[in-house]
Amino acid sequence: MTTYFNEMFDGKSVRDPYARLGDWMATMPADRRLEKQAEAEALFRRIGITFAVYGEGGDPDRLIPFDMFPRVFTNHEWGKLERGIKQRARALNAFLVDVYGRAEIVRAGRIPARLVFQNEAYERAVAGFVPPKGVYSHIVGIDIVRTGPTDFFVLEDNCRTPSGVSYMLESREMMMRMFPELFRENRIEPVDRYPEALRRTLASVAPAKCDRDPTVVILTPGHFNSAYYEHSFLADLMGVELVEGADLFVEGGFVWMRTTEGPKRVDVIYRRLDDAFIDPLCFRPDSMLGVPGLMDVYRSGGVTICSAPGAGVADDKAIYTYVPEMVRFYLGEEPIIPNVPTWKCGNADDLGHVLSNLKDLVVKEVHGSGGYGMLVGPKSTKAQIEEFRERIKADPSNYIAQPTLALSTTPTFVEEGIAPRHVDLRPYCLVGERIELVPGGLTRVALREGSLVVNSSQGGGVKDTWVLAE
Amino acid sequence: MLSRTADNLYWIARYMERAETAARLLEVGARIALLPSAQGYRNDWDSLLRASGNAAGYAAKYGAPAEKAIESWLFFDRDNPNSVASCITAARENGRIVRTALTGQVWDALNTAFQELRQLEARRASCELSRLTDWTMKQAAMVRGSIDATLLRNDGFNFLNIGYYLERGDSTARLMDVKYYVLLPQLEYVGSGLDNDQWSMLLRALGAHRAFHWAYGGEITAAKIAHFLILNPQSPRALITCVAGMANHLGRLAKYYGRETLAQPAVQDLLKMIETATVETIFDEGLHEFLTRFVGEAARLGAVIHDSYLSGDM
Numbered sequence: 001m002t003t004y005f006n007e008m009f010d011g012k013s014v015r016d017p018y019a020r021l022g023d024w025m026a027t028m029p030a031d032r033r034l035e036k037q038a039e040a041e042a043l044f045r046r047i048g049i050t051f052a053v054y055g056e057g058g059d060p061d062r063l064i065p066f067d068m069f070p071r072v073f074t075n076h077e078w079g080k081l082e083r084g085i086k087q088r089a090r091a092l093n094a095f096l097v098d099v100y101g102r103a104e105i106v107r108a109g110r111i112p113a114r115l116v117f118q119n120e121a122y123e124r125a126v127a128g129f130v131p132p133k134g135v136y137s138h139i140v141g142i143d144i145v146r147t148g149p150t151d152f153f154v155l156e157d158n159c160r161t162p163s164g165v166s167y168m169l170e171s172r173e174m175m176m177r178m179f180p181e182l183f184r185e186n187r188i189e190p191v192d193r194y195p196e197a198l199r200r201t202l203a204s205v206a207p208a209k210c211d212r213d214p215t216v217v218i219l220t221p222g223h224f225n226s227a228y229y230e231h232s233f234l235a236d237l238m239g240v241e242l243v244e245g246a247d248l249f250v251e252g253g254f255v256w257m258r259t260t261e262g263p264k265r266v267d268v269i270y271r272r273l274d275d276a277f278i279d280p281l282c283f284r285p286d287s288m289l290g291v292p293g294l295m296d297v298y299r300s301g302g303v304t305i306c307s308a309p310g311a312g313v314a315d316d317k318a319i320y321t322y323v324p325e326m327v328r329f330y331l332g333e334e335p336i337i338p339n340v341p342t343w344k345c346g347n348a349d350d351l352g353h354v355l356s357n358l359k360d361l362v363v364k365e366v367h368g369s370g371g372y373g374m375l376v377g378p379k380s381t382k383a384q385i386e387e388f389r390e391r392i393k394a395d396p397s398n399y400i401a402q403p404t405l406a407l408s409t410t411p412t413f414v415e416e417g418i419a420p421r422h423v424d425l426r427p428y429c430l431v432g433e434r435i436e437l438v439p440g441g442l443t444r445v446a447l448r449e450g451s452l453v454v455n456s457s458q459g460g461g462v463k464d465t466w467v468l469a470e
Numbered sequence: 471m472l473s474r475t476a477d478n479l480y481w482i483a484r485y486m487e488r489a490e491t492a493a494r495l496l497e498v499g500a501r502i503a504l505l506p507s508a509q510g511y512r513n514d515w516d517s518l519l520r521a522s523g524n525a526a527g528y529a530a531k532y533g534a535p536a537e538k539a540i541e542s543w544l545f546f547d548r549d550n551p552n553s554v555a556s557c558i559t560a561a562r563e564n565g566r567i568v569r570t571a572l573t574g575q576v577w578d579a580l581n582t583a584f585q586e587l588r589q590l591e592a593r594r595a596s597c598e599l600s601r602l603t604d605w606t607m608k609q610a611a612m613v614r615g616s617i618d619a620t621l622l623r624n625d626g627f628n629f630l631n632i633g634y635y636l637e638r639g640d641s642t643a644r645l646m647d648v649k650y651y652v653l654l655p656q657l658e659y660v661g662s663g664l665d666n667d668q669w670s671m672l673l674r675a676l677g678a679h680r681a682f683h684w685a686y687g688g689e690i691t692a693a694k695i696a697h698f699l700i701l702n703p704q705s706p707r708a709l710i711t712c713v714a715g716m717a718n719h720l721g722r723l724a725k726y727y728g729r730e731t732l733a734q735p736a737v738q739d740l741l742k743m744i745e746t747a748t749v750e751t752i753f754d755e756g757l758h759e760f761l762t763r764f765v766g767e768a769a770r771l772g773a774v775i776h777d778s779y780l781s782g783d784m
Contacts, residue, residue, distance in 0.1 A: 045585060223567045236570035247472050247782065258473045258782025260625060261727050 005148045005408040006420050007071065017072040017468055020185050025069070025411065025418060033068075033413060036178055040066050043174060065461035066171060068178070071410045071423060071443040078189075078467040081144065081152065081427070082437050084336030087327060089140040089429040092159055092314045094330035096136035100127050100310060105329050111322045119319070120367065121312035123275060125282055129299050132205040133433055136308040137315075138270075139165075139198070140429040144337065146408040153340045153405070155424065157323065159315040160307050161272045164442040164462075165428050166230040169194060169237075171464040172440070187469040189439035194428070195237035201432035202238075202268050208301035209254075214267035216240045217257065219248070221273050221289045231272050245273075250293035255303045268304045269294075275309045317366040317400050318344060340405060346397030354401040355392065358385050361401040362452075363392065376452060378404050407452055410463070412445055422446045424454050425465065439467035471571070473782035476629045478568040480780060482561045482580070483633030486613050489557035491641040492544050493606035495522055496554075498675040499540060500599050515540055521648040521675075523552050545602050546594055554606050555591065558583050561613070571626050575616040583609035607677075625726050628719040632775065635719070639712030640768055645675055646699055647761040669695050676707050693749050696757060701747065709764060710744045716771070717741050723779070731778035736771050743767065 008018040044063050073081070098105055099116050106113045116122060141162025143155040172191050176183055199216065206214035220231040222244050235242035247257050248266065256263035271278055277287040282295035297303045313319065321342045324335040343350035343361075354361060363375040375388040392399050409420035427441035443463040444454035454460040495518050502515070515535035519525040527550055532539040545554045562584035565577055572580075590597055590605070614634075621627050669690050673679040676699065685704060686694050700709045717737045724730045743764070752760045777783070 045581075223563070228566075229569075232567075232569045241472055241475075242570055243472060244474065247474050260471050260473055260476045260629075260723075260779045261729075 002404075002406050004406050004420070004422070005146065005151075007146070007408050007410045007423075009411075010149075017074045017077075017466075021070070021072065021182075024179075024182060030417070036068060037413065040068060040174055040178060043177070044170070064167065064456045065447055066174065067412050067421075067445055067447070067461050067463045068175070069411050069413055069418070070175060070182075070464045070466050071425075072186075072466045072468065075189075075468055075470045078439055080336065082439070084152070084154075085140075085142050085144075085427055085429050085437055086435050087331065087333060087336050088142055088154065088157070088323065089137070089431050089435060091323065091326040091330050092140060092157060093134065093136055093431055095326045096159075096308070096311055096314050097130060097134050098330070099313065100129065100136075105326065108329065110325050110329050111319075115316075115318055115322075116313065119313050119316055121275075121310070121316055123310035123313075125295060126299070126308065126310045131308040132207055132304050135205055135431050136311040138201055138205065138306040138431050140431060141426050142429065144425045144427070145340070145405055146423075146425070147406045148408075152337050154323070154337050155340055155405075156317065156320060157315040158426075159311045160274070162426065162428065163227045163230055163272075164426060164444075165194065166233045167462045168428070168440055168442045168465065169233075171442075171462055175464045186466065189467040189469050191438045191440040194438045195234060197430055197436050197438060198234065198270075199238040199240065201430040201436065202270055202306055204432035204434075205304050205306065206267050207304045210267040215265060216268045216270065217243045217248075217266050219243055219245070219269050219271040219273055219278075219291075221245075221277070225272075227272065234270075245277075245287075245289045245291050248291045248294075250291060250297055253297060253300060253302050255291065255294060255297050266303060268306065270306045275312060278305070278309065317364055318346070318397070321400070340402045343401045344397075345392055345399040345401065350401075351392075351396050354399075355389060358389060360404060362404050363388060363399055363401045366398050366400060376404065379450075379452070404452070407446075410443075410445070412447070412461075412463075414447070414449075419449070421449075422452050422454065423463070440465045471625050473780055475568045475571050476626065477776075477780040478564040479571060479626050479629045480633035480775075482564045482568075482613075483630045484637040485557040485561035485564065486610050487634050487637035487641070488552055489554045489561070489606055490610040491637075491645075492522060492552055492554045492557065493603040493610075494675050494677060496541060496544050496599060497603040498671055499537070499544075500603070501674060502671065517648050518544075521645050522550075523644065524550055541599055542594075545606075546591060554602070555587055558587050558606075558609065573616070573620040575620045576613065579609070579612040579616045583613065625723060628723045628726070629779070631719045632716050635712040635715035636768065636772055636775075638707055639709050639716075640765060642676060642699055642707045642709060642712065643761045643764050643768070645672060646696075647758060647765070672699075678705060678707060681705065692757075693753070696752060697749050700744065700752065700760075701749065710741075713737065713741045713744055713768075720775075731774075733771070733775045733778045736774045740764075740767050740771055 008015055008021070014022045041063060044066060095105065099122070103116065105111050106116055137159035139162060141158035141164070143158070144152055145155050146152050168191060202216045203214050216238070217240055218231055218235045220228060220242055222228070225231070232242050241257065243257055248255055249258070255266045255269070257266050273289055276284045278290040279292060279294040280287045280290055281292045294303070294305070295309065298305050298309070321339065321344060324339055327333055327335045343354050345351045345354055354363065358375070359377045361377045363377070365373040375384065377385065407422040407424065410423050411418050412421035414421070423443050423445045425441050425443055427437060430436040443465040444456070444460045445463055446452060446454045446459070447461045448459055451459070499515065499518050515537070516525070519528050519535060519540065522544055528540070528543050531549060532543065543550050543553065547553045548556055550556060562580045565572060565580040569577055586605070590602070617627070617630055621630070669692065670679065672695065673682050678698070682695070682698055685698060685702065698705050698708065702708050703710050703714065705711060720733050720737050724734050747760070
């Protein structure tokens, strides 16, 4: 039987960061809790923060479950996380500039050339181009798990367009509204400067040809997208336009948006759209979501695209295993937050180990995301394991495997009262002229008892994440 | 503002106004059902369906007019793009797309309407018609009121109002035309006094029954009604009020952007058409002919507004 680290209870005693929450929890009557839970749900629905799950049909306006029990970090714990996250964001960006330039890390034999240059996410179209300020990934979402008091691991990197930051902000709003007393009793670092920091970050990477206060926009695939709420939420808080591909066009070496007053020039595009869709002339010709000619403007310094096309090669799960190597290579430092040990099924030795230990491992597709296409060995039936074994054998290099981590738990409100549930953490690191990290992040919680999958598409919920001030 | 955003705002207003029109039609229908059906029960329902703008769709789905089926068609039916449910859903979806151009209260009003609609749909069998129509008008008023009370008086506000006035003018003209044309095709009946009930029904459909009596008093006559619904600027749904409203908001847009488009002269032309009319000239031309001309001109104005501001191709 695995034992899990409970972030609140260390044996019988309550750990420091949660000290004041113990009383709060103990004294809250059950009916008040239900009342508050209903209030939270009604509020979320009213503001329209919903999430559609791909391919499941059903209620398109479904809410991500919100758990009212906050997750808490001490200032000291956060300090280490912050250093580790910024270090990683720096290394990932250095890697991207390098592999689209001289690829020194490959020349030095620290990463196999095949993994980089034959990677589906490697965009030949931007080879040789250095984006403004040398930044490819402007918003780096780094998923972190915890297994003990001081044991943190990076589970994966998201260098393209990590989502979920609206939940970080809305969860905090919700908690402050419903439980103001908690914020008086605990000194909690605020997170609400994130939108302003994001706007500053985006403006700081204005393109070479921009000679004025840059016009920033968010490019969304449209209102049918599951993250549309987040796109419009961020546009609103930053005070920038939320555009769709059809609102933009290219002319005279610049990108313009169609407004009621005629065309207006756009300098920085925060796109929430995959590379493949942003420009039908350069990538997928059947994309209706993008802007024809966008890439030509981008490469000639007429517009900045955030994250930069091609950034995805750094967050590939096969590349992931080499990130500690990047930290050493580019920064000359040791990684502050280590990786989860990972077996690459593409290596014959690793493959043998994985296939004979499937029931204890978590196996993921190299390019998968969102908790789809993965096997959680200990939670799967024999038949599921055998089915997955065949899939791995058919295409080994498409899979990586990791030990089933003893993910930490935090107290969570459930049907029967309060019970420990597994959590992870996604902070959002901003990279522009400088690197910024708002103290907090998105804590995702697996609401099903015993479940280790925290993705919202798989029945996960969210919690407010506190960093206590010193 | 993005042209698409302006377009979404314009359609929020049009759909909300259209939902209200559908509810008013239903209310009139319910009233008809309570009257002794001396003449033309079938015709009355028929005329309601025509006024709702999609009689063919109804016939294809249900066949002959029947009270329950019409209620369902005008309120709940998603196959009817002009039903209350379709309009509120579309208004809310347009609102969701331009969430950032709305205040919290406006969004809240749109979203609350939509969420409550879904509850009504879940127990539609037990919904009384009068509750449904009251509910719809209340939602429309909530949206309208939160726009008036909380929204910045910027270009977006103007586009919303242009949508409201265009839709409202269009629906007034259609409602009048249906009553006039469908129910009283033979000229000799017009103004004969036989049609008082019909005219009174029309006033109810426009929510103007009491207002009319305050403004005119005495017998209801076709001439007075035509004046009230076309030419009296006191009447909130009169054609002149709607066109003047559009002229006002298009004028404000021209000032706000510092440039005129084809839409400003177009609305002035339409305004002139109504301002220079009298009840006599309208009846000389033929009410039906006048209304048809108005609906056509209003549609052309709508197209010019679309090309000038909403399409993004300038």
